[in-house]
Amino acid sequence: MAGLRRRKPPLTDAIEHASEAVDKTAKLEVMYINSFKGRGVFATSHFQKGDFVVEYRGELVNSEESQRRRRIYHVSCAVFMFDFYWQERTWCVDAAQEDSSLGRLVNDDHKHPNCKMKKVVAENKPHLCLFALRDINPGEEITYDYGGTDWPWRKQVGEQSTATESSEAEIPSTSEPAPQRSSISDTQQSTAIESSEAEIPSTSEPAPQRSSISDTQHLGETESYLLKKKDGMMVSLVNYTDSDESQSPSRIAIHDDSSQAWSPGTDIELKEDKDIFPRLRRTKSIKMTSQIEFVSDELFDPSSADSGEEYIFLKRVKTLLALSAFAVPPPPGVKIEFWKLLNNMVQDDVYIAAKSDVCIMEYAMQQALDLLVGTRQECGVPKENIYLFARPSAFTCYRCSDCLRYFAKAFGAKNPESLTSTKLRKQTGTLSQVLNLTNTELDLLADFLGHDIRVHRQFYRLPEGTLQLAKISKLLMALEQGRLAELQGKTLDDISIDPEENVRMDSDNETVCESDSQEGQVTSTQMENETTMRDGSNTDEASQQGPMTPPPAARPQTQRRQKNRITALKSKM
Numbered sequence: 001m002a003g004l005r006r007r008k009p010p011l012t013d014a015i016e017h018a019s020e021a022v023d024k025t026a027k028l029e030v031m032y033i034n035s036f037k038g039r040g041v042f043a044t045s046h047f048q049k050g051d052f053v054v055e056y057r058g059e060l061v062n063s064e065e066s067q068r069r070r071r072i073y074h075v076s077c078a079v080f081m082f083d084f085y086w087q088e089r090t091w092c093v094d095a096a097q098e099d100s101s102l103g104r105l106v107n108d109d110h111k112h113p114n115c116k117m118k119k120v121v122a123e124n125k126p127h128l129c130l131f132a133l134r135d136i137n138p139g140e141e142i143t144y145d146y147g148g149t150d151w152p153w154r155k156q157v158g159e160q161s162t163a164t165e166s167s168e169a170e171i172p173s174t175s176e177p178a179p180q181r182s183s184i185s186d187t188q189q190s191t192a193i194e195s196s197e198a199e200i201p202s203t204s205e206p207a208p209q210r211s212s213i214s215d216t217q218h219l220g221e222t223e224s225y226l227l228k229k230k231d232g233m234m235v236s237l238v239n240y241t242d243s244d245e246s247q248s249p250s251r252i253a254i255h256d257d258s259s260q261a262w263s264p265g266t267d268i269e270l271k272e273d274k275d276i277f278p279r280l281r282r283t284k285s286i287k288m289t290s291q292i293e294f295v296s297d298e299l300f301d302p303s304s305a306d307s308g309e310e311y312i313f314l315k316r317v318k319t320l321l322a323l324s325a326f327a328v329p330p331p332p333g334v335k336i337e338f339w340k341l342l343n344n345m346v347q348d349d350v351y352i353a354a355k356s357d358v359c360i361m362e363y364a365m366q367q368a369l370d371l372l373v374g375t376r377q378e379c380g381v382p383k384e385n386i387y388l389f390a391r392p393s394a395f396t397c398y399r400c401s402d403c404l405r406y407f408a409k410a411f412g413a414k415n416p417e418s419l420t421s422t423k424l425r426k427q428t429g430t431l432s433q434v435l436n437l438t439n440t441e442l443d444l445l446a447d448f449l450g451h452d453i454r455v456h457r458q459f460y461r462l463p464e465g466t467l468q469l470a471k472i473s474k475l476l477m478a479l480e481q482g483r484l485a486e487l488q489g490k491t492l493d494d495i496s497i498d499p500e501e502n503v504r505m506d507s508d509n510e511t512v513c514e515s516d517s518q519e520g521q522v523t524s525t526q527m528e529n530e531t532t533m534r535d536g537s538n539t540d541e542a543s544q545q546g547p548m549t550p551p552p553a554a555r556p557q558t559q560r561r562q563k564n565r566i567t568a569l570k571s572k573m
Ligand SMILES: C[S@@+](CC[C@H](N)C(=O)[O-])C[C@H]1O[C@@H](n2cnc3c(N)ncnc32)[C@H](O)[C@@H]1O
Pocket: 036, 037, 038, 039, 040, 079, 080, 104, 105, 106, 107, 108, 109, 153, 202, 262, 439
């Protein structure tokens, strides 16, 4: 007990860590939990109630900049933006950048969080810091309440019986693999995971699509009035019971289940005349209802209900900000009709791409779009149809997959059944495995391709074993070329595999290559067998973009040497 009393005051601890931008890596670790939840942060040591745990570190930006970023960010990045009030203004910590900081990876638990977010001012700069609400034991996942009520993982949106072709086909079964600690053995992994899962009920909740729990239970403070599918969208009319929403009787929450990508729930306020405003992306927001001056640690009790800081979603403020953003005039060269149409579109990925790239649209493309817009009435597209690629006499739009199927047949492709959007996505996903993508990049790619987060984490990432193999190959090549000093002091994890990297060839290599090619004469069939990936696609194309791409002239020999090495390594493993 004496030891516990002598601990550093939490505020001092937080300020020190925040000023130096360091995490408690000796007491925390990142673990992969499952493909639905992604990664999480776990305690490896004991934390006492009130302790500073970790900072939600990122780039501090003002509200204008955060709105700007929100408009161009993909939803998987926007979820890392954290709004808060400080000195009577809204600020945002943008943690979208994949860095090695831990705070950005802490998951949400609105029922039994063990931490609470607090604002700490260090060197006249606000920092968002998590403090323990109770004692936290080693093995427990660090969590806090993101606030709000409609984060998609918290609620169920009903059976997705009419899921799109691709998503149905590609969503893996819900039996998730156990969370994985990358640096520990298999036995340790399952022990660590079992204990953490057992203590945190929310992690064992089923994935939303598969749930049998009623919607009302999961809509939290809201009551569901209507939940039905409409044009590929899950539409739920809800009555918000939050006090600040009392003026807004009718809202509509839309979950685009055609993309299968988990994006934060989205609210659209319904006007009297039933106009639909552009969708607003909800991001984490924190409102500091009163300023706490941390002059003394004694005053600071993060677990007390009246500690002055609450998470409140600023729905109304966000609505106004977003609407004012749409009031900007069209960029030069963009027709007002097109701009208006864009602003009235559902704020989906097409909208975001079109709106942010509108200035770089080619003239021909602009003409085509003008034609589309100009002939809507003539073609019988109802005025209420909000889509750019609208179907005549309908409120829906043309789906890309239908177009692909249609044109594959129309142009007389030999095997039109092979030219489907599902196969195209699978092919892109497979090829992307050779790139050592960061999680954010993976999210972007998978979301862009319309894949569920659970799919891409499993299938887009090159298997860890293959990456390790590539790293060992890199090590061996450095050894062979006398460049080992370049890797001095590095662990395998520190060795990066750059897809654009060229393998350095020196004069010695020519000899090595020659002798390699003589002693290891491989038949073309063997070569093909070796270059065939486990899914059947050929790595020839992949190896050009993939790890350790040799210069063109040296490619065949180097590839062969590399493959011989990899084959040798595989046989040893
Ligand atoms: C700030 S990130 C947290 C780190 C994230 N798990 C990762 O691996 O990058 C927020 C994202 O984590 C996931 N997430 C957070 N809390 C969750 C929960 N309780 N259940 C499921 N997913 C959660 C959601 O995908 C959310 O968009």
